[in-house]
Amino acid sequence: MKKVIFKGTLLPYLLLLPQLAITAIFFFWPAGQAVYQSFLREDAFGLSTEFVGFENFLDVLHDQTWLDAAGRTLLFSGSVATLALGSALFLAVQADKHIRGANAYKTLLIWPYAVAPAIAAVLWLFMFHPNIGLFGRMLNGLGVPWDYRLNGNQAMLMVIMASAWKQVSYNFIFFLAGLQSIPKAVLEAAAIDGARPTRRFWTIIFPLLSPTAFFLLVVNLVYAFFDTFGVIHSLTQGGPGKATETLIYRVYTDGVINLNLGSSSAQSVILMLLVVVLTVIQFRYIERKVHY
Amino acid sequence: MPASTQELAEATRRRHRREKFVTHLCLLLGVLIFVFPIYLTLIGSTHDVNTIGRGEVPLLPGAQALPNYAQAWAAGGGRYMGTPAGTMLVNSLVMALLIAVGKIAISLTSAYAVVFFRFPLRMVFFWLIFITLMLPVEVRIIPTFQVMVNLGLTNTMAGLVIPLIASATATLLFRQFFLTIPDEYVEAAKIDGAGPIRFFLDVVLPLSRTNIAALFVILFIYGWNQYLWPLLMVNDRSLETIVVGLTKMIGTGDQQNEWNVIMATAVFALLPPVAVVVLMQRWFVKGLTETEK
Numbered sequence: 001m002k003k004v005i006f007k008g009t010l011l012p013y014l015l016l017l018p019q020l021a022i023t024a025i026f027f028f029w030p031a032g033q034a035v036y037q038s039f040l041r042e043d044a045f046g047l048s049t050e051f052v053g054f055e056n057f058l059d060v061l062h063d064q065t066w067l068d069a070a071g072r073t074l075l076f077s078g079s080v081a082t083l084a085l086g087s088a089l090f091l092a093v094q095a096d097k098h099i100r101g102a103n104a105y106k107t108l109l110i111w112p113y114a115v116a117p118a119i120a121a122v123l124w125l126f127m128f129h130p131n132i133g134l135f136g137r138m139l140n141g142l143g144v145p146w147d148y149r150l151n152g153n154q155a156m157l158m159v160i161m162a163s164a165w166k167q168v169s170y171n172f173i174f175f176l177a178g179l180q181s182i183p184k185a186v187l188e189a190a191a192i193d194g195a196r197p198t199r200r201f202w203t204i205i206f207p208l209l210s211p212t213a214f215f216l217l218v219v220n221l222v223y224a225f226f227d228t229f230g231v232i233h234s235l236t237q238g239g240p241g242k243a244t245e246t247l248i249y250r251v252y253t254d255g256v257i258n259l260n261l262g263s264s265s266a267q268s269v270i271l272m273l274l275v276v277v278l279t280v281i282q283f284r285y286i287e288r289k290v291h292y
Numbered sequence: 293m294p295a296s297t298q299e300l301a302e303a304t305r306r307r308h309r310r311e312k313f314v315t316h317l318c319l320l321l322g323v324l325i326f327v328f329p330i331y332l333t334l335i336g337s338t339h340d341v342n343t344i345g346r347g348e349v350p351l352l353p354g355a356q357a358l359p360n361y362a363q364a365w366a367a368g369g370g371r372y373m374g375t376p377a378g379t380m381l382v383n384s385l386v387m388a389l390l391i392a393v394g395k396i397a398i399s400l401t402s403a404y405a406v407v408f409f410r411f412p413l414r415m416v417f418f419w420l421i422f423i424t425l426m427l428p429v430e431v432r433i434i435p436t437f438q439v440m441v442n443l444g445l446t447n448t449m450a451g452l453v454i455p456l457i458a459s460a461t462a463t464l465l466f467r468q469f470f471l472t473i474p475d476e477y478v479e480a481a482k483i484d485g486a487g488p489i490r491f492f493l494d495v496v497l498p499l500s501r502t503n504i505a506a507l508f509v510i511l512f513i514y515g516w517n518q519y520l521w522p523l524l525m526v527n528d529r530s531l532e533t534i535v536v537g538l539t540k541m542i543g544t545g546d547q548q549n550e551w552n553v554i555m556a557t558a559v560f561a562l563l564p565p566v567a568v569v570v571l572m573q574r575w576f577v578k579g580l581t582e583t584e585k
Contacts, residue, residue, distance in 0.1 A: 230520065
């Protein structure tokens with residue numbers, strides 16, 4: 001809290017105005033609309049709407065295809081987070097060692113941060129397309145019937161790999177920063193006491209990295225829930241069948257393609273609640289360890 | 293015993309060498325996993341359409357680079373002839389720059405107001421901005437789209453940019469930073485007769501340079517990589533952005549696509565953001581690890 005401040009009441013409001021106006025028009029109004037519409041139902045011709053209470057929510061929560069999409073989203077997000085966090089931690093530990101060319105390795109592992117999820121999907125498509133992809137053709141040549149456009153499990157594998165591939169560099173940056181903030185004296189003391197590298201990792205490094213890891217877990221889950229829309233849309237369009245339809249993809253198909261606004265809004269509201277829960281968990285956790 | 297000490301030292305050295313070798317091997321493998329897809333795309337963009345269409349993906353560059361890139365730049369490709377990459381690059385660049393600059397500008401002013409002034413409802417406004425963290429554009433996508441239709445902003449650059457400009461993260465970062473500016477600076481400025489606007493321009497802005505640079509990289513990438521929003525907002529080809537345009541070229545991934553031109557377009561789509569991250573790496577890493585915590 002500042003003790004010395006400027007006087008004036010009009011100026012601060014003017015300074016806040018642009019941010020507040022945009023927030024009100026493009027955040028609160030649509031979010032309010034989503035909540036409002038989630039309680040309404042339109043007839044098939046869009047001529048009349050009626051208030052239906054929580055019916056849209058109950059319909060969504062009782063819809064087996066939505067529950068399947070929810071389960072799929074959990075599997076997808078869990079796999080993406082595990083893969084992206086695991087490999088990033090492994091690479092960060094290697095890059096933190098005193099070796100020649102450490103900085104070159106770091107640059108070469110950091111740049112994929114710039115790749116859009118949709119572009120990552122395109123790069124994986126070039127590699128694993130059954131007809132034109134190097135590895136796709138190789139797999140078929142070896143007698144593995146590979147076509148992610150027909151096989152649901154292979155499609156899921158593709159979107160998981162492309163999504164995780166894109167997220168590794170982000171996690172790598174944070175793990176590396178975390179590793180560099182661990183006092184070297186502690187590690188040297190443990191080494192003198194005879195603790196081998198593996199033991200040092202699990203008893204000292206890993207516990208000290210756990211706040212970073214927890215923060216990244218939340219970020220990765222949010223990424224897998226929402227930002228991977230581009231990956232799924234450009235690789236599989238949710239297919240084959242519904243094999244790669246996640247919750248956010250479902251909001252898109254129900255709202256934009258099927259124009260079922262009530263149900264789509266109810267799904268949006270459920271997702272908003274999910275983000276609120278994740279954000280609150282994250283801030284409560286971080287508040288305890290960070291002192292401003 | 294000196295002999296055994298020597299042996300021990302030799303054994304330790306050997307173990308260290310082995311460990312270093314394994315470390316290099318792991319890192320090289322990691323780098324390979326990230327570089328190879330790009331390499332393959334670069335190679336693909338230098339061959340003719342039939343070589344790729346037949347599935348004979350070579351591992352060495354071909355001779356068709358110039359015509360492929362020329363076609364991608366000026367005419368577009370894919371089965372349905374997409375938008376020229378030149379147009380899409382300009383659109384992406386304008387969108388990313390406007391989003392980055394806009395977010396930084398309105399976050400700077402609102403953080404300045406919250407930190408250096410006292411006025412009614414100050415904390416209410418701060419919390420209103422803060423809770424937008426919990427409303428990513430993806431979850432409110434349909435109603436936001438309806439708002440844009442009501443305002444007549446679909447198929448416009450303003451419609452692409454303005455809704456993405458509000459930023460709780462940037463406001464929070466600048467607020468944290470402004471709180472560290474010593475009170476003496478403000479006092480000195482007041483004694484010298486400088487008003488709040490003067491102080492902002494002459495003291496606060498120069499002090500925030502590093503933060504602004506770091507944030508710029510992150511927000512530029514954020515803007516460049518937008519997908520769902522442009523996909524919904526724009527169906528006018530002259531406003532197509534390159535990330536969305538590229539995946540439209542691919543469509544359902546038919547073998548008959550002009551893959552060589554698509555790969556050249558992918559290289560165009562990758563180049564600017566990767567260049568920004570690599571060139572501004574130090575600022576960007578610092579900014580990222582400090583902003584998001």
